[in-house]
Amino acid sequence: MRISIRRARSEDVDFLVELFTHEDVxxxxxxxxxxxxxxxxxxxxxxxxxxxxxGVFVVEADGKRAxxxxxxxxxxxxxxxxxxxxxxxxxxxxxxxxxxxxxxxQRHLVDELGFHRVQLEVYGFxxxxxxxxxxxxxxxxxxxxxxxxxxxxxxxxxxxxxxxxDLADQPASRPG
Numbered sequence: 591m592r593i594s595i596r597r598a599r600s601e602d603v604d605f606l607v608e609l610f611t612h613e614d615v616x617x618x619x620x621x622x623x624x625x626x627x628x629x630x631x632x633x634x635x636x637x638x639x640x641x642x643x644x645g646v647f648v649v650e651a652d653g654k655r656a657x658x659x660x661x662x663x664x665x666x667x668x669x670x671x672x673x674x675x676x677x678x679x680x681x682x683x684x685x686x687x688x689x690x691x692x693x694x695x696q697r698h699l700v701d702e703l704g705f706h707r708v709q710l711e712v713y714g715f716x717x718x719x720x721x722x723x724x725x726x727x728x729x730x731x732x733x734x735x736x737x738x739x740x741x742x743x744x745x746x747x748x749x750x751x752x753x754x755x756d757l758a759d760q761p762a763s764r765p766g
Contacts, residue, residue, distance in 0.1 A: 593691055595649055595691055595695055596650065597637055598658065602655065610625045619675065642663070644661070647660065647661075647695065649688075657676070657688065659675055661673050661708070669706040670707045670708075670709065671703075689725050696708060696727065706754050707752070710749075710751075731750060733746050734747040734748075
């Protein structure tokens, strides 16, 4: 299966809204994540307007939309990006699409946009995302204990990071 990533466009908004609100996806995304069409459209427009500081990307598998991911620059001087919103549609799960897409995304952010560090946070209950982060080359750096109120209880946030030197040990992914 050929995996690629590309910056989201206006014609992707309906797909992204359907993905973010899917009953098997929504519980694992940040509670305050854009989910309404106008909110998602605004993020896509921001991604197009300021591509070095913010990005909404679509993951494709054999040319079909399969998921999404995003980044936001959080520190210009130290070249740090926060990652988030990795979501693979349930129809495409189980084939490690997310792992390949994450590696492509890491390379894009480091090699093409010049970030030194990429970081992400995962809900502690999201076992699938925790395993994915480690498989795709991130190092667990810590836990924010009971940091987020989610579905009537406090949950942990698990912190992961990757620096450009970490990519030197990984083989380059196939181009998208």
